[in-house]
Amino acid sequence: MTNSDPTQSSPIEGSPTVLFASDAASSGAPHIETPVAYDGVLLAGFGGPEGQDDVIPFLRNVTRGRGIPDERLEEVAHHYRHFGGISPINAQNRALKAALEAEIARRGLGLPVYWGNRNWAPYLEEAVTDAAAAGHTTLLAVATSAYSSFSSCRQYREDFARVLTETGAGASLTIDKVRQFFDHPGFVEPFVDGVRAALAGFIADGIAPSAIRVLFSTHSIPTADADRSGPRDVDFGEGGAYAAQHRAVAEVVMAAVADVIPGSAEAVEWELVFQSRSGPPTQPWLEPDVNDVIAELPSRGVQAVAIVPLGFVSDHMEVLWDLDTEAMESAEEAGIRAVRTATPGVDPAYVSGLVDLVEERLHGTPAAERPHKTALGPWFDVCRPGCCENVRAGFKPAVSGVAP
Known part of the structure; x- marks a missing residue:
C-alpha cells in the first residue's frame, strides 16, 4: 500500500449523499x-439452503442477474447435496443471534436483534419489515463478513438500500453499518x-518449524473487483484493500504465535491462498489456489500444513467442502x-467484539480510541465514494456510504 493512510481518506467536498442514514x-x-x-441491531447473513429442494432455488438467488442455467448451477449444487442439501450457515447465524x-x-444495552439473509429465508425484507412494524427507526447493521470488497x-449495503426502498420501510427507518472488522481483536484472537x-x-510431534507451512485461505474474487476494493484515493497494491487486509491480519496472527515456535518466528513460513473460485476460466481471479499450493509443498520440504480459514466468520459451505473436503x-x-483451524463462529471473543462495534457507534467512540490490530484500521463507518465497485453492474444505491 502506498500514497496515503486509508483511515485518513480524503474528505468529501460539498454536501455528501448517504442514503437512509442516521443524522x-x-x-x-x-x-x-x-x-x-x-x-x-440488524444481523445480516448470506443465507443457505436447508434441504435438497432448496439447493437450486438458493443458487438461483445467489447468481441472479447473471443468466446462469440450472445445468451449471447443478455443478455447484453437489457440494450442498453431499451434506444433505443443508448449509450450516443458517444454524450458525441462529447461534450467533442468540449469543x-x-x-x-x-x-x-436493551437492543433487539433482527436477523435477515441476502439469499435465503429469513430474508432481509422480513427482518426490516418486522423492525419497522415494531416501531424501530434507527438500526445498526452487522454483516457476517469482515473484509472489504x-x-x-458493498453488496450488503446495496441490499439494505433495495429492501428499504421496495418495502417502503425507508420512509421511517434508517440503517447504518458497523465498520469492517477484519482487524478488530475479537475477530483476530480466535485465529491466533x-x-x-x-x-x-506439529512441533510436539517432532516436526521442525521449517517443515511447517501456514496457509491463510480466503474466498477468491475477480481481480477486477479486488483491485476496486477499498477507497479509490488509496493505492493498496495488487488485490486492492481486500488482499491487503488479509495479508495484514495474517502478519498479526503469525507475530502473535511466535511464542510456540522454538527460535525465530521466521522459521514457520506462511502464504495467503485463495479458494472457491466460480468464474469462467477466461476471467482472472485472485490466485494461488489453496489446492495448487498444497500440491507443491512436498517439493519444498514441507511435512505439515495448517490451513487457516481467515476469510470466513464461521464454517460456511466453502469451509466444509473446499477446505475440509478438497484441501484435506x-x-x-x-x-x-x-490441520484446518477453527473459524470465529460464536467464540466469546468474537461475539464480544461484535457488541463492542455496536457500542462504538452508540457512544460515538473517537477513531483514535477504537481497537484495531493492523495499520489499516480502524476501518470506515461510512464507506468512501467509489468504494468496492461491482465491475459487471456498476454502482447501485447503497446505505452507509457516500454515493459516488
Whole structure:
C-alpha cells in the first residue's frame, strides 16, 4: 500500500449523499464520533439452503442477474447435496443471534436483534419489515463478513438500500453499518488461538518449524473487483484493500504465535491462498489456489500444513467442502499432515467484539480510541465514494456510504 493512510481518506467536498442514514452518518464523515441512539441491531447473513429442494432455488438467488442455467448451477449444487442439501450457515447465524442477544442483555444495552439473509429465508425484507412494524427507526447493521470488497461489503449495503426502498420501510427507518472488522481483536484472537494450537501440536510431534507451512485461505474474487476494493484515493497494491487486509491480519496472527515456535518466528513460513473460485476460466481471479499450493509443498520440504480459514466468520459451505473436503484430500495426496483451524463462529471473543462495534457507534467512540490490530484500521463507518465497485453492474444505491 502506498500514497496515503486509508483511515485518513480524503474528505468529501460539498454536501455528501448517504442514503437512509442516521443524522450523524448523513454527514458522510469517515468515522462517526458522535453518539447515535440506535434502537435495534440488524444481523445480516448470506443465507443457505436447508434441504435438497432448496439447493437450486438458493443458487438461483445467489447468481441472479447473471443468466446462469440450472445445468451449471447443478455443478455447484453437489457440494450442498453431499451434506444433505443443508448449509450450516443458517444454524450458525441462529447461534450467533442468540449469543449477540445474550451479550447485549449482559451489558444492559436493551437492543433487539433482527436477523435477515441476502439469499435465503429469513430474508432481509422480513427482518426490516418486522423492525419497522415494531416501531424501530434507527438500526445498526452487522454483516457476517469482515473484509472489504463488493461481495463482502458493498453488496450488503446495496441490499439494505433495495429492501428499504421496495418495502417502503425507508420512509421511517434508517440503517447504518458497523465498520469492517477484519482487524478488530475479537475477530483476530480466535485465529491466533487456532494457529498457535496447530503449530504447537506439529512441533510436539517432532516436526521442525521449517517443515511447517501456514496457509491463510480466503474466498477468491475477480481481480477486477479486488483491485476496486477499498477507497479509490488509496493505492493498496495488487488485490486492492481486500488482499491487503488479509495479508495484514495474517502478519498479526503469525507475530502473535511466535511464542510456540522454538527460535525465530521466521522459521514457520506462511502464504495467503485463495479458494472457491466460480468464474469462467477466461476471467482472472485472485490466485494461488489453496489446492495448487498444497500440491507443491512436498517439493519444498514441507511435512505439515495448517490451513487457516481467515476469510470466513464461521464454517460456511466453502469451509466444509473446499477446505475440509478438497484441501484435506489434496494434503493426503501430497503425503503431508494437515490441520484446518477453527473459524470465529460464536467464540466469546468474537461475539464480544461484535457488541463492542455496536457500542462504538452508540457512544460515538473517537477513531483514535477504537481497537484495531493492523495499520489499516480502524476501518470506515461510512464507506468512501467509489468504494468496492461491482465491475459487471456498476454502482447501485447503497446505505452507509457516500454515493459516488
